Amino acid sequence: MSSIPQILIxxxxxxxxxxxxxxxxxxxxxxxVDQSASIGGNFHRxxxxxxxxxxxxxxxxxxxxxxxxxxxxxxxxxxxNQTRFIGLDRTGSVLLSKARSSESxxxxxxxxxxxxxxxxxxxxxxxxxxxGVMTAGAIxxxxxxxxxxxxxxxxxxxxxxxxxxxxxxxxxxxNPPIAIVDESTPFRHGLNTLKLPSKYxxxxxxxxTSLVKAKVPLLTGAKIIRLQQNGDNKTLxxxxxxxxxxxxxxxxxxxxxxxxxxxNDYGLTPHSSIIxxxxxxxxxxxxxxxxxxxxxxxxxxxxxxxxxxxxxxxSGDNLEDCRRAQNLxxxxxxxxxxxxITELEDETIICRCENRTARDLxxxxxxxxxxxxxxxxxxxxxxxGRYCTHWVNDYLSQEDNSNPIFLAKQRWPVRPVSVESLIxxxxx
Amino acid sequence: xxxxNEFIEWEGESIPFExxxxxxxxxxxxxxxxxxxxPTGQKRSVFCGIxxxxxxxxxxxxxxxxxxxxxxxxNGMRLHYSYPLGKEQNE
Numbered sequence: 333m334s335s336i337p338q339i340l341i342x343x344x345x346x347x348x349x350x351x352x353x354x355x356x357x358x359x360x361x362x363x364x365v366d367q368s369a370s371i372g373g374n375f376h377r378x379x380x381x382x383x384x385x386x387x388x389x390x391x392x393x394x395x396x397x398x399x400x401x402x403x404x405x406x407x408x409x410x411x412x413n414q415t416r417f418i419g420l421d422r423t424g425s426v427l428l429s430k431a432r433s434s435e436s437x438x439x440x441x442x443x444x445x446x447x448x449x450x451x452x453x454x455x456x457x458x459x460x461x462x463x464g465v466m467t468a469g470a471i472x473x474x475x476x477x478x479x480x481x482x483x484x485x486x487x488x489x490x491x492x493x494x495x496x497x498x499x500x501x502x503x504x505x506x507n508p509p510i511a512i513v514d515e516s517t518p519f520r521h522g523l524n525t526l527k528l529p530s531k532y533x534x535x536x537x538x539x540x541t542s543l544v545k546a547k548v549p550l551l552t553g554a555k556i557i558r559l560q561q562n563g564d565n566k567t568l569x570x571x572x573x574x575x576x577x578x579x580x581x582x583x584x585x586x587x588x589x590x591x592x593x594x595x596n597d598y599g600l601t602p603h604s605s606i607i608x609x610x611x612x613x614x615x616x617x618x619x620x621x622x623x624x625x626x627x628x629x630x631x632x633x634x635x636x637x638x639x640x641x642x643x644x645x646x647s648g649d650n651l652e653d654c655r656r657a658q659n660l661x662x663x664x665x666x667x668x669x670x671x672x673i674t675e676l677e678d679e680t681i682i683c684r685c686e687n688r689t690a691r692d693l694x695x696x697x698x699x700x701x702x703x704x705x706x707x708x709x710x711x712x713x714x715x716x717g718r719y720c721t722h723w724v725n726d727y728l729s730q731e732d733n734s735n736p737i738f739l740a741k742q743r744w745p746v747r748p749v750s751v752e753s754l755i756x757x758x759x760x
Numbered sequence: 761x762x763x764x765n766e767f768i769e770w771e772g773e774s775i776p777f778e779x780x781x782x783x784x785x786x787x788x789x790x791x792x793x794x795x796x797x798x799p800t801g802q803k804r805s806v807f808c809g810i811x812x813x814x815x816x817x818x819x820x821x822x823x824x825x826x827x828x829x830x831x832x833x834x835n836g837m838r839l840h841y842s843y844p845l846g847k848e849q850n851e
Contacts, residue, residue: 380780463805470809714814
């Protein structure tokens with residue numbers, strides 16, 4: 333075995349690329365894999381056309397810094413695009429699969445850093461699986477990647493700071509949202525808002541200014557009751573209950589839903605004979621700047637574990653300021669409908685992949701974790717529970733507080749892989 | 761700036777794309793939301809946009825099912841529903 337350790341990093345976003353440059357600087361050889369065709373992850377998704385979404389100065393600087401550090405270490409770093417991390421077994425064998433063929437390869441890195449970022453939470457509302465319903469983040473990714481406004485009549489709904497960021501970006505790109513339905517009441521939190529670090533306050537203020545200038549209707553404390561497909565099979569009807577109790581209906585081409593962020597750490601099995609670390613949003617959702625600092629910290633810890641380096645400037649960053657800011661944002665944008673998961677209509681789909689409804693969940697009386705998955709079929713579909721696990725756990729914990737059940741997130745594969753590909757896997 | 765459009769073919773229809781577009785982006789530009797059904801009758805569409813939800817699976821070009829939001833457009837590529845319509849099994 334070579335004395336130069338080979339590190340695998342999964343994800344070429346903020347955390348993945350930052351960790352790659354940092355651990356390469358310490359003397360490791362690095363392979364970074366990413367399922368997409370480009371680097372930058374979701375936050376720094378670039379448009380091949382140039383232009384595109386307006387990015388704040390400190391974010392632009394971050395991307396320049398990341399690219400520059402990557403370039404400096406390019407002798408030691410190999411980026412493989414359109415390559416998926418499938419899983420890691422107890423012997424430390426890693427399975428990677430190529431997107432456009434059925435080729436899988438097995439490699440044996442000394443250590444793995446998972447930098448798979450975050451996924452959005454989306455509350456299971458009636459009609460949320462209809463075509464035309466997307467996440468707010470998907471609307472944002474379109475604008476970033478295409479460099480264009482998202483076409484058509486688009487509504488944004490749910491709760492969370494991201495709704496406002498996306499809305500402001502839509503205004504800037506030339507097609508404002510027809511309305512924002514914010515199920516929380518963020519403007520009641522004046523004192524909490526003032527406690528935010530000044531960068532966040534400036535960012536928030538600039539979003540609100542854009543939205544006010546563009547006269548975007550903002551419905552706070554409202555609730556999206558249902559989404560329905562219209563007869564034309566293209567547009568959607570969105571039924572909303574306003575804060576005062578009145579109902580309102582919008583016809584839209586698309587709706588972007590968002591109910592918070594969660595770590596994309598699904599499918600990562602906990603046992604392995606090699607070192608596995610998580611960095612960035614997949615470890616803890618701390619935002620873009622937090623992800624970079626976390627990646628530096630994780631890379632430095634890994635260099636100590638591998639006895640390489642030292643890298644100057646290990647500061648023992650505890651990221652407490654990022655954490656505090658994120659917790660404040662969560663408080664400000666907290667949706668007040670705590671019990672709504674247990675009040676869902678029977679027919680509402682909770683697990684998109686397997687078409688499992690609220691009724692299916694209710695019919696499982698006091699299930700165990702395995703029963704919920706194997707009998708109920710929740711979180712057993714292609715997305716590995718990324719979009720239903722949170723709500724199923726919520727429901728189960730409300731049913732029985734004394735014995736909280738949490739659906740296991742740790743079971744491979746991290747993402748779907750064909751049997752043909754598995755059988756054909758070759759050692760690299 | 762001269763933009764020469766290239767095209768993919770979706771369910772027999774020519775869809776223009778710009779350099780660097782994924783299939784999902786090209787289909788969104790074209791106003792297409794419905795991407796076929798799953799074998800159990802759920803409707804496919806672009807949902808998360810980042811390759812995590814597995815909702816936007818399309819087929820063609822010998823790829824098997826693959827996420828439209830991760831698949832870069834190439835001129836002349838032919839894609840279609842991942843499962844033939846009308847052949848869904850009922851539960």
